[in-house]
Every structure is written in C-alpha cells, then in structure tokens.
Amino acid sequence: MKFDVQDKQSLAELLEITPREIDYVTSRLHRFYKTKNLSKADGSARKLLIPCGQLKAIQLAIKENILDQITYLPCAQGGVKGKSVISNASSHVGQGVIFSVDVKHFFPSITPARVERIFMSLGFGEQAAGLLTKLTTWQFQLPQGTHTSPAIANLSLRQLDKRILKLSRIHNFVYTRYVDDLTLSGSYRLLKFRRLIQRMVEREGFSVKPEKTVTMHSGVRQIVTKLVVNGKVNLSREQRNEIRKEILECLSVSGGEISASTRGRLAWLRSVNPGFGKKLESRLESRSAQ
Numbered sequence: 001m002k003f004d005v006q007d008k009q010s011l012a013e014l015l016e017i018t019p020r021e022i023d024y025v026t027s028r029l030h031r032f033y034k035t036k037n038l039s040k041a042d043g044s045a046r047k048l049l050i051p052c053g054q055l056k057a058i059q060l061a062i063k064e065n066i067l068d069q070i071t072y073l074p075c076a077q078g079g080v081k082g083k084s085v086i087s088n089a090s091s092h093v094g095q096g097v098i099f100s101v102d103v104k105h106f107f108p109s110i111t112p113a114r115v116e117r118i119f120m121s122l123g124f125g126e127q128a129a130g131l132l133t134k135l136t137t138w139q140f141q142l143p144q145g146t147h148t149s150p151a152i153a154n155l156s157l158r159q160l161d162k163r164i165l166k167l168s169r170i171h172n173f174v175y176t177r178y179v180d181d182l183t184l185s186g187s188y189r190l191l192k193f194r195r196l197i198q199r200m201v202e203r204e205g206f207s208v209k210p211e212k213t214v215t216m217h218s219g220v221r222q223i224v225t226k227l228v229v230n231g232k233v234n235l236s237r238e239q240r241n242e243i244r245k246e247i248l249e250c251l252s253v254s255g256g257e258i259s260a261s262t263r264g265r266l267a268w269l270r271s272v273n274p275g276f277g278k279k280l281e282s283r284l285e286s287r288s289a290q
C-alpha cells in the first residue's frame with residue numbers, strides 16, 4: 001500500500017491526533033520510554049525500551065493506521081498476524097538440508113536514517129517521514145519492546161527477502177524469516193549457496209552471527225526457531241520429557257497443584273504437539289475431578 005502524506009498536518013489527520021500532540025511527544029521522548037532488561041538463553045541481557053503514555057498511544061495509531069495496512073512478503077513470519085514460530089518451522093519439515101543464519105545486532109543496526117527511508121518509500125513526504133522516524137526510533141536505533149518495531153524490522157529486510165525469494169524460486173528452496181532468523185531449506189544443492197546468502201545479508205548493510213550460522217542435514221536433529229522439524233514440528237525429546245516429569249511430580253503429590261509456569265509450558269506443548277499435550281492435560285483433568 002502507498003500513502004500520500006507529506007506534512008505534519010496530514011500525518012496528524014491519518015493518526016487521528018493533533019499536530020500539537022506530535023510536537024509535545026517528539027520534544028519529550030525521554031519521558032516516554034522505560035527500560036527493561038530480559039535475560040537471554042546465552043546469559044546475556046536483552047534491553048527492551050517500553051513506550052508509555054502518549055507515545056504508546058501514538059505508536060499504536062501508527063501500527064493500526066499505517067503498518068497494519070501493508071501487505072508483507074510471505075516469507076516474513078515474525079510480527080505478522082496469523083504467523084508464528086510454529087508456522088515458520090512448519091515450512092521446513094522433512095527437508096534434506098536446512099541452512100540457518102542470524103542477523104547480528106539486528107535492531108541496533110536499523111538506524112533512524114534507514115527507518116526514514118522506509119517511510120519515504122511508503123509514500124510519506126520528508127516532513128512526515130521524519131516525524132514518524134522520531135516517533136518510532138530511540139537512541140539512534142529501532143527499539144525492541146514497541147508495537148511498531150516488528151513491522152518496521154520486517155520492512156527493513158524487504159529487499160533482502162525479495163532477493164532470497166527470487167533465488168529460492170529458481171532453485172526450488174524454501175525461505176522464511178522470523179525477525180532476524182533466516183532459514184532456507186531444500187535439496188543438497190543449497191550447500192552451494194550458503195556464502196552467497198551471507199553476502200546478500202551483508203550487501204543490505206547487516207552482518208551475520210558466525211556462531212549461529214548452521215547447516216543441518218536430514219541425518220541430524222534439524223531445529224528451526226527452537227522447534228524440531230525432522231519428521232514433523234515438535235519440541236525436542238528433552239523438552240517433552242521435562243514437561244512430562246513436571247506433570248507427573250505434580251500428580252504424585254496429594255493435593256498438588258500445577259504452577260502457572262508449568263501450565264504455560266503444557267499449553268505451549270499442546271500447541272506444538274496436540275496429541276502428546278492433550279494426553280498430559282487429560283491426566284491433570286482426571287486428577288482434578290477426583
């Protein structure tokens with residue numbers, strides 16, 4: 001979808017706010033972000049910048065009136081309605097070779113200049129694009145933790161997605177991307193294109209994580225966005241056994257109640273593996289009925 005919004009007044013009308021609100025928020029952005037640190041699996045911290053107050057409301061309006069109106073490429077699986085890590089993994093079940101690449105420092109690499117170019121490519125004039133950039137970036141990068149960042153992140157890789165999709169169509173590969181996690185699968189012919197794919201990422205101004213650049217043959221466990229995809233989409237055997245153990249321990253305790261975290265893990269298991277998850281859930285329900 002193309003917009004024709006050139007100035008602050010037109011942008012305010014599109015977002016259903018006033019120009020004064022835009023001025024007020026953009027001149028006081030430091031008041032509208034809260035920092036939250038999350039621990040990652042590797043022990044490092046992920047810094048989230050959570051918007052609040054009027055900025056949060058404006059970003060929701062940007063999402064609903066602009067970003068939600070755009071049709072995203074089919075390979076984009078993260079931050080897209082109806083898509084998930086499960087749909088992403090499902091695309092690569094039963095393939096001979098899977099090649100996975102992660103973009104290094106993805107969100108920090110999406111600079112305000114890049115975001116402004118994205119909005120201008122959507123039809124926004126220089127003034128409107130500049131204001132949208134101020135309202136969606138902070139500390140010289142695209143912040144993690146906002147309603148607008150997932151869609152902008154997808155748009156920042158649109159040209160890369162197009163190039164890899166073209167390559168995939170020619171050679172009968174499957175390509176999906178979940179945020180900064182790129183996955184291609186297909187025949188052993190894919191092995192010849194691994195370096196080319198990494199160069200494509202680099203030509204777009206990004207870099208790859210060498211430690212997360214992985215090739216998985218059908219003879220080993222193939223994992224896509226933390227889900228096993230060799231025969232079907234599933235949690236790993238270790239994860240399934242761990243959840244099963246938690247449930248059995250709960251059942252072995254008289255009057256024992258399942259914790260919220262275990263119940264959440266069980267719900268996740270059932271969404272990925274409905275059969276196994278339903279069996280465990282039935283055992284809990286039987287115990288509750290006693």
